[in-house]
Amino acid sequence: MYRKAPRIARILTCAVAVPALLVVAGCSSDSGSGSGSDGGKKDAGAQQQQKKPSAPPTVAAAKFAALPDACKALKKDTVEDLVPKADKAEGTADESSDPQSRRGCSWGGLDDKGVKGSQYHYLTYSLQLFESNQALGSGEKRATEYVTKQVNKVQGKEGVKDVRANPAEGIGDQASTIGYGAREAGTDFNHAVVVARTGNVVVTLDYNGAGYAGTKAPDPADLLKGAQTATKEVVASVAAANK
Template sequence: MHRNATRTAVRTLACAAVPMLLVAGCSSGSDGDDSARPSPSASASSASPTPAPVKFTTLPDPCKTLSGDTVGDVVPEAKKKGKNLGSKDADGYGTCLWSGLDDYQYRALTVSLKRFDSDVTLGSGSERAAEYAGQQVAAISQDEENKKVKDTPLDGVGDQATSIAFETEKKDGEKTEEYREQRIVAITGNVVVTVDYEGAGFETGKTPKAEDIRKGAEKAAKEAVKAVK
């Protein structure tokens, strides 16, 4: 009798253990599924980075960056409306040209605007603008036709600006004319404003003074930078 009772008890415990194992197996399987799911923090860290916000999302019409009075003062006899050189991306790039001839005195002025968006691989809009501005400054000294190149920092124009004075010669038929030129490259936020101003004296006209060209370029640059809003 004792032996039969023992066998019965063992058989009962074994049967009772089966549902417990099944419950344990289901429980451990559920835990495994939870651990396979990414945690909220892991999902957040794997999300795509967002480009930095930029200060300016549009550009003004480059031909409206200067007042009629400024154009008349810097480029005598020029059409005050200016010639828009056009761009397929008006919010990203634009250039306007004013030119005039007054009693053998020739003057030409261009205002160019270039805007940069932020890019997670290329950098923020302001960083990209700074890089482009450096290229605009370097382009003058890299051109072998430009002589007596001198660049200086220009305070009070945008976030940062550089003024470059230089001279060059251009052929007009068989005659060679001497030009005095000034380029100003200014950064404001994520926009680069480049002003190019040149002058020459044709026929009996005298070559303009470098100081006069510099002042005209700086006047135009200050006004053009303020027009970027």
């Protein structure tokens, strides 16, 4: 009996030690769980940083930065051929609140042939420059959209008749022609309009005419040919102004 006492003491000592170890192990487990939570927060933060939106792409720079002197965009011989006996050989410049982005010029003249009648010719055009804009897009994109608006605007004019709209080749980067008839101030006029884009610049040209004293209005085919010739010269003047 005496010898059993030490054995019982040792058993009790072990029984007490085992729960203590379990408690320590449990604490260690909680501590490890805390470290894992911190690591999870760091991973979540890294994912949020990766999801941040990237900067928007920059738009392409505009091809042209300047417009030519509108009234000098056509050759003198071209003006004399298309508008015989023009009231002002140098043309009349459009008034513009922003000449850096919009300019224009026009000529008008009555070719009086006495008893053979008279023909009136009028030539006008505008140049519109579009700059590249981060919010609105590149200058070329904006100019392309403007071409469509101009073509629709011409075709939608009140009182026009016999409208003929077609794409045109060989004039800038893109072009459309619109021919139509209209009665203006009691007189029948024929119009030939060309809307052309070169880079980020749009040229809208209207060449028209009427007949007086028994003379018919200028032939639509002749007006269209003259309008295309003039538009090509204006388009070329844009490139020359940006050299």
